[in-house]
Amino acid sequence: MDPVTHLASGALAGQALRDRVKAPAWLVLLYAMLACWIPDVDNILGLGPEGYLLYHRGVTHSVFGVAGFGMLLALAFPFVRRRFGWWRAAALSALLVCVPIWLDLVTSYGTQLLAPLSRHRFALPSLFIIDPGFTLALLILLGMSWALPARRTRLALAGLALVVFWPLASLGVRQATATALPTVMAERGLESGRVELTTAPFSPLFWKVVVTHGDTMRTAVVSCVPTASDLDFEVHRRADQALLESLAAQSSLWDTWNWFAAYPTMEERPLPGNGREVTFTDQRFVLQGAAARLLPARRTPFTITAVLGPDDELQRTVYHHPGRVLHREHPD
Numbered sequence: 001m002d003p004v005t006h007l008a009s010g011a012l013a014g015q016a017l018r019d020r021v022k023a024p025a026w027l028v029l030l031y032a033m034l035a036c037w038i039p040d041v042d043n044i045l046g047l048g049p050e051g052y053l054l055y056h057r058g059v060t061h062s063v064f065g066v067a068g069f070g071m072l073l074a075l076a077f078p079f080v081r082r083r084f085g086w087w088r089a090a091a092l093s094a095l096l097v098c099v100p101i102w103l104d105l106v107t108s109y110g111t112q113l114l115a116p117l118s119r120h121r122f123a124l125p126s127l128f129i130i131d132p133g134f135t136l137a138l139l140i141l142l143g144m145s146w147a148l149p150a151r152r153t154r155l156a157l158a159g160l161a162l163v164v165f166w167p168l169a170s171l172g173v174r175q176a177t178a179t180a181l182p183t184v185m186a187e188r189g190l191e192s193g194r195v196e197l198t199t200a201p202f203s204p205l206f207w208k209v210v211v212t213h214g215d216t217m218r219t220a221v222v223s224c225v226p227t228a229s230d231l232d233f234e235v236h237r238r239a240d241q242a243l244l245e246s247l248a249a250q251s252s253l254w255d256t257w258n259w260f261a262a263y264p265t266m267e268e269r270p271l272p273g274n275g276r277e278v279t280f281t282d283q284r285f286v287l288q289g290a291a292a293r294l295l296p297a298r299r300t301p302f303t304i305t306a307v308l309g310p311d312d313e314l315q316r317t318v319y320h321h322p323g324r325v326l327h328r329e330h331p332d
Helices: 003-017 025-035 038-044 048-055 063-076 078-084 086-105 132-147 149-187 241-250 252-260 290-294
Strands: 194-199 206-213 216-223 234-238 264-271 275-282 303-308 314-321 324-329
Touching: 003 025, 003 086, 003 132, 003 149, 025 063, 025 078, 025 086, 038 063, 038 086, 048 252, 048 314, 063 078, 063 086, 078 086, 086 149, 132 149, 149 194, 149 206, 241 252, 252 303, 252 314
Parallel strands: none
Antiparallel strands: 194 206, 206 216, 216 234, 234 264, 264 275, 275 303, 303 314, 314 324
8 A cells, every 4th residue: 555554553553562661652652653664665766667567565564574574673773673672583584574575464555475386466455556445444543542541552453453354344345346346237238258356446335347259358346235337347459368378588677567467459540551559558557537538648557558569569658657668679
């Protein structure tokens, strides 16, 4: 999730610990907030667009990262060792490091929990990458813990409980919505195909439905109590996996993107000289409904375009990474 949510959860953890350790309040807060941010250190390592896809939420978010950061934090903050002893301090630090990893796991982006042994991206999509309601609730409890010192620990623990149970409750809503969808789709006479739900802005109130059937992929944003009127599907052409594999064989960037994408779709247009331009999009990151109307000029991140010659040889790649556009001529 976003850094504000991670830091807010860390501040809540610091507030919960303040009365348990003998250390200045600022130092306790620094310790807890650093623990709840440190897996995202990979954001500032200059990975580059392809490296970001490969390694963001990689080893720093894995079980090995948890263990390593836990010991590092126990070493860096002696007051935790004095209060709990070495192994308990390392375990407490590791537990705090798990908080941001949990918050990343419950988004649709995916987290490589077993890196570097496995590149599998685990995900339990229940919260959008930015969830104003969830973050605001954490900030309110954090503010109350400062304003009411006598109830500081209880309020902070309530905030940490929210970190765990809000996503779990959202997963329950997701399952209920998924259960109701086939009936609603049947009312509209729609073939269901393979139906999946992923997060949308303001989940769990709204969810993105992805229906895969044949060569098409249909997407819509529905409420948590779906009705037939919600099913205003956008129809996309499913990505040609044979073409993606051909591109992956010609460029490592395409190989990485093909591994990363969950719901790839494609659009193409002809070019002079029997070439063509093919653009691939991962539907996880496409805004629809009210969110798209609020941000009409937003460029969909992680979109990638291939300029192909007459024999589908890759001539040029344009990749829209968040915050920048990468142009690459081929052969590399």
